[in-house]
Amino acid sequence: MARCVGCARERTVLFLSAPALWPHWPFLPVVRRARGRDELGVVFDARAAGLTGYSATVFFTNLFLLPADFDQFLALPREAFDTAEELAGAGWFVD
Numbered sequence: 001m002a003r004c005v006g007c008a009r010e011r012t013v014l015f016l017s018a019p020a021l022w023p024h025w026p027f028l029p030v031v032r033r034a035r036g037r038d039e040l041g042v043v044f045d046a047r048a049a050g051l052t053g054y055s056a057t058v059f060f061t062n063l064f065l066l067p068a069d070f071d072q073f074l075a076l077p078r079e080a081f082d083t084a085e086e087l088a089g090a091g092w093f094v095d
Contacts, residue, residue: 009088016056016084016094019045029063029095030087041092042066044073056081058092 015021015028022028026045031038040062046054057080059073067073081087 008093012088012092012094013084016043016087019048024063027063027066030058030092031095032091032093034091040095041079043087054080056084056087058087 012030019025019028022045026048028043028045030041030043032041033039039060041058041060042063043056043058044054046052046057057078060077060079061067061073067076079090081090
């Protein structure tokens with residue numbers, strides 16, 4: 001089991017560092033499975049939008065519920081991390 005988690009963590013860090021791999025660019029769906037439930041989120045390629053401070057941020061939504069307005073998207077509840085490794089270490093993985 002630990003090996004599978006390690007692979008998922010490495011995959012997540014790889015994807016976070018290479019937005020060209022994101023199938024739904026500029027968004028990357030992520031999930032955190034904890035306490036018997038799934039938390040859904042998306043990471044946004046903020047660098048491409050010229051924004052700083054959001055590169056390792058999970059916004060609590062999913063691709064099907066994204067707000068139509070960018071300001072509303074940025075106002076969503078979120079969890080911010082300093083690095084992709086920290087994000088993966090908190091249990092978030094590419095979905």
